[in-house]
Amino acid sequence: MTQTGLPARRTAHYLLMQIIEEGRLLAELVGAGALSRLEAEDRARAQRLANDTLRGLDRADRMLKPFLKKSPPLFVMNALRLGTVELGEGEAAHGVVNAYVEIVARNKRTQAMKGLVNAVLRKMASAGPEEWSKRPVPLTPGWLRQPLVSAWGRDAVSAMESAHFAGAPLDLTAKGDAKAVANAVGGQVLPSGSIRIQDAGQVTQIAGYATGDWWVQDAAAAIPVKALGGVKGLKVLDLCAAPGGKTMQLAAGGAEVTAVDLSAKRMERVEENLTRVGLTARTVVSDAFDFAEDGFDVVLLDAPCSATGTIRRHPDLPYAKDGSEFGTLIAQQEALIDHALNLIKPGGRLVFCTCSLLPDEGEVQIEEALQRHPKLKVLTEALDLPGIDKSWKTTEGGLRLRPDYWSELGGMDGFYIAVIEKPA
Template sequence: RMVLRIMLAQTLALETPPHATIATALPLLQGGPRKLAHGVFGSLMRAGVALPAPELPPATANRWTALWGEAMAEAASAALGSPPPLDLSLADASATAATAAQLGGTSLAPGHVRLPRAGAIEQIDGFESGDWWVQDLAASLPARLLGKGNGRSVLDLCAAPGGKTMQLAAAGWQVTALDNSEKRLKRLRQNLKRTGLDAATITDNLLEWRPDDQADAVLLDAPCSATGIFRRHPDVLYRIGARHIEDRAQQQLLLLERASNWVKPGGVLVYAVCSLERAEGEDVIARFLADDSRYTIDPVVTDELPSGIAPDALGQVRTLPGMLADAGGLDGFFMARLRHQA
């Protein structure tokens, strides 16, 4: 049964030719019922079987329909059945057109190249030379909202595995990256070495650590439910419920309040979560601003975003399933840029 499941997954989900599926799967049954598995698989292929249309778990579908509407929930269901494309962030944005042409990809923003779903990442041209790193387009937007660094200081909080750290370093910021996982920071340092980019890294708990000096900017990519990356990790749709979302929102507000003290007057604080839950995004910002008069929203404008993504009426950014669907879609994210009043 398990070998038959593997064979069906190869053929129906991964689009492996049936003859290749047979050649790779049947050896797993050496000494067992190979003829039976072969016969059943052949019968299924002749019958033209297909996978059922993917569906969101009912609790998730009901929650997202209430939050974002029926069209969003339908788009999310469709996204479950389509492996996401491979997005690359480039160390040198001026090489966007050349890299896209070299790799046979498309670009949706400066410093971004999108490829069809690929094989081994390490075998793609430019990996060893550190020309790029893997990062979903939506995940690249928060760092883009900070613009060019011009030598200014930025704290990248909850930084690992480091995509945003490398973006900021490539944009000319003096980056200090903080994360509480030494294992994940080790991967970040490896990527910094591979790309030739520079950032200071610190392993510590954000609720206990504090910087020596305030920074010109702070990027807080807060721990969240991660429901926005359900295409890559569909298990979150079954693990995450209302209680978990509320607990995360309380933690996010606490982290945001703490990080807000580390921005110089006149500086910028970007808050982001890879969540499709309003409680972790818009509601956290509303609660924070209601209690802290030092900050106001610094509205994002359409020209700062890839075509097809637009800020909301307050100037915050919310990416949803269904956006850029014809180009391969993108992960769910929320981000807001806040200005510390001088």
């Protein structure tokens, strides 16, 4: 990072404004070049600071509240939030206070409030990391917390929030021997066979990246393919395939894979990943509903969803979204299940999964699919896998994964998975 840290902090402030005020996702901003003018160290710093502030935003607001007679403009509030998080994490007060005072002073609309920022952040500096660490775990924004509490109860949601605040380690899927990869990267093999690295740093610098020995994939996201067992020689359709982790799993297992995704840009990423790891799959850029080729042994449908199960890795999500898209997504998932069933040969299997914590995007979808197609069979025994607690199975025969599971190991993404057999 540069000596003053100002470029990274200004960029982190810009990211926060875009996420909270404009509803843009961090990945979208980064892809659009928000970090491109920064040096490598500053890019990492800006992104980490934005993520840390989003994870701790509720805690920062609670600390700031006694020192604010009324809420300042969002531009100023975000500077205070960033500064409070930095000070809570032990950053030197002098640099933090001066930087955010300067950021506010450079904006003509807020420059008159630089004295407020100076005074409040100095009070935050006096409180320091000790006071920060005493505060409760930050709460999820109400638009999402309320449906989660209705689904899982307050205690479970509190446990999930602890997992969200802790963030996520890096998980890898090995192309070959997981133990050998774990030894090479200094990681541990998880009960499900994924490899976990704490404090991984730059992904491209990890041993085995250049030689294609592994790919990044959260442990929960690797389980849907594992539920298929052996796939060698099977004709498999990976519908909504990007970024390609499951496509690579299937190809590594010897399946004849067709990967379909609507986005040409995202499919380019799938192809790049396949090339790096030395695997092959047929790739098709198409709307899932327009893809009509049938006769597949297996269709894997990782359906578009709210992505609420990925907050530990994407803390921007509950601030960039408001839940207004839920109804559209749920209807789309239902239609995709029916479409996917038409592409499977008699006796074939459908793996339906979503990285969502909402039952309407998981358990309820399968319950309703069974009502529409009463001859379908849910293969609950397919989910008897290493590392999977039997209590995670659901009444309709699927599997519910949550961020607070494996808490002693660093958690996992929230996921729902079901394996369905089409009648012969």
